[in-house]
Amino acid sequence: MDDVLCGLAANPALPPELVDRLIAVADDDLARALTDRVDLSHPQALALALRHEGAAAGLAREGRLTAADIDPVVWPDAALALLENGAGGPEWARLLVGDPDVLRRERLAACPGLPPDVVDRLAVDPEVRVVAELALWAPPDLAARLAFHPHTEVRGAVAANERTPPGTLAMLVTGEGVPPARWCQVCEREATPFVHHSNCPRPTCHLWPGAACDGTHQTAVHGMYEQALGNPATPVGVAAGFARHPSMPLRLRLAARPDLTPGLWRQLSADPTPGVRAELAGNPALDETQIRVLAADRDPEVRRRLAFHPRVPLDVLGPLADTARIGSTLPPRIAAATPTEVDELARSPHPAVRMLLAERRDLPATVRDLLAADPDAKVLKSIAGHPGLSERQLRAMVDRHGARVIARVAGNPDASPALLEDLVRHDPPIQRVLREVAAHGAATPPALLGCLADGRGRRAAAGNPALPPRSLAGLLDDDDWLVVRAAAANPSLPLAVMTRFVP
Template structure:
């Protein structure tokens, strides 16, 4: 029941009187409920202050959302909240030196990750006795002079953070490629700001470094081809999603049956369509909109949609901005997997969705329920047809067109995700909200 109470607290249609009652009845053990209430958009300033005063986690969330006045924050009593405000440029600059000297190491580390720190504060943190604090600074600072100092720090942990920071100057990153510690070289090899020609010299280094190097987008073509022959499949998997590889290398990787190589190649934004069609037939890609499909021109989508392989047509069907005639053709496809993929398309009408449901039943029920334009009567039909797929109830529970009757069916589901979504649905009757909140 606490989960349903929290869901009701997030319900946008919660009436003001019930909202006020929930806030008034909070106890000191209701931190999670207070955080749920802190997500609301209809809190007045008095309610914001009540939540923030009693519950620190709620105060943090209210500060992140910009609802908590800076003048209400005591930096000594609520350092987490003050640090958020500082990081967003809304806090009092005088707080930063206080936190740099705070005895609590996590406070100093959180400050070190803030952007735009004054030079004197950054200098204090750079001299901190905790490597964790200095590492946070090395990872987030943009000061080149400070990064030069941190890149030469005696602690490998700090040098590793400097090697991962894309603001670190190229000459420093090049020097870090020769660091005695593997983890430092690994970070420098993966950093896209590291000159590719310099990073390429690590092509025969430790396995972890080769895995990192395979993600670098600016290596010479010859280095990519050498990595494509690496004995470690994870090296080749990383290479398959690298934006810097060319079509010839993609063709080579499309024949690679190593762990996840071909599946990740299918997600490459520049994979040629002929390779994508081969990959769709060879590996399980699943119901997802691939980057190459999302960027395709209408003529390209039509060509793919005419493929004899259903798994290729299914990829096109995941696109949510298809030309009308192409969308309708896919909705009439003979293959259930294709229809299932296109069913959530927002352009499909109620009659088309009902026809889809008539043809394939429970195979497409969840996909139909996910369509933002699914009419109430169709959602009622799915909710009351036995057996109703659990995922279909989840979709109905969150649907803006769900009826109170359908939501009642969702509330009786054994699936907690369905019941919580129903409790947060604005269509839920106020009387039911009140009963769930205070039975």
């Protein structure tokens, strides 16, 4: 693998004639890098596809090769890529349905608009995984038919398919009206009863740890229940039977449903497992009354999930922000706050609330400046990246709180070149500052040169067009392959250097 050539393949400034020369010598890695170029001409795309079959599939998927360019016998994966996009003719599907490669038939089963005769052949494919893939995307009538398949893997796929009729889903969950499955992935391989050991020494064994079958396919049936409970088309009356099920994963799936009845909500809000209550706290269908009840939960994960609920009242969010350890991620409720609410939040007695508000990047200048003068370092750390702050404000933050805010100041999009140079010279050096400055659009050559001492900073600096050409060329011999690729992909790399490396 030549990292310089792979980097050059991604360089937007590489002239077309050098792109042609790279195509002529492309191996697997180089072909993948060239496929990502947005400026490939159609002749170049064809030449690359002829050079590398994997590139043909990628180019077809992105629409840069059309059905007229593809011979499905020569490039079956490219033909599949077009079929996945809804292109290609029915004769391609009829050819690929007989492909000996099970992976290709499995991909074909997920394609839209297949001819009925192809669907019928896929529905009786000898590989159950192909039929399961078909069931996962099947229209209602076909999904209802495949619910009677004798293998649990197919039934599980039907249970996950949101186009499966509600009556069929109810039938799969209750077992009424459908004969018992005959096989699962365990009993088709092992004599039952069997429990797969978590440290199975067999290198060719693909059963998951703990998979078991005593003749009832219990692990596979449990998985089918999980899929059905996560399917919004499953009737809530059928799902309600799992509210007191001993399986926590099933109760988790139930707690996430948006159609919970008041009775189900009451049962799940008293669930003894904190994870179930936390899943319930994240349910977008909760109303204000339910949110206020859960806000009193003693489990920190319940309160953390509740803090990110889009309808959490602001008076509830304040105490949650203080106690739930929700970090600095902007909660949806604060992101959607009205101008009046923003003014109130900026004056909140809860520093954590002011910190979260400061993560918004669309604050009015008055609110932004108020938060930029906040006495709490957490608030300043959040507001430091806000556009529109003056150099004076940014320097004042560094003077007051130093290392606690300096990296966020370095990442401010309006940080001046002079400020960035000063931040790079901070004693002692702060690695995250070097990394932020290295990727900054206003970084000067002196600032970038100062970032080369840090490994990750050097990677970012190598891709910055402001790095001096001589230093940039020197990084092509770096010991870190990521630095080499970034430098080679830098559009400021001199043409003479590019030409020297291309065969």
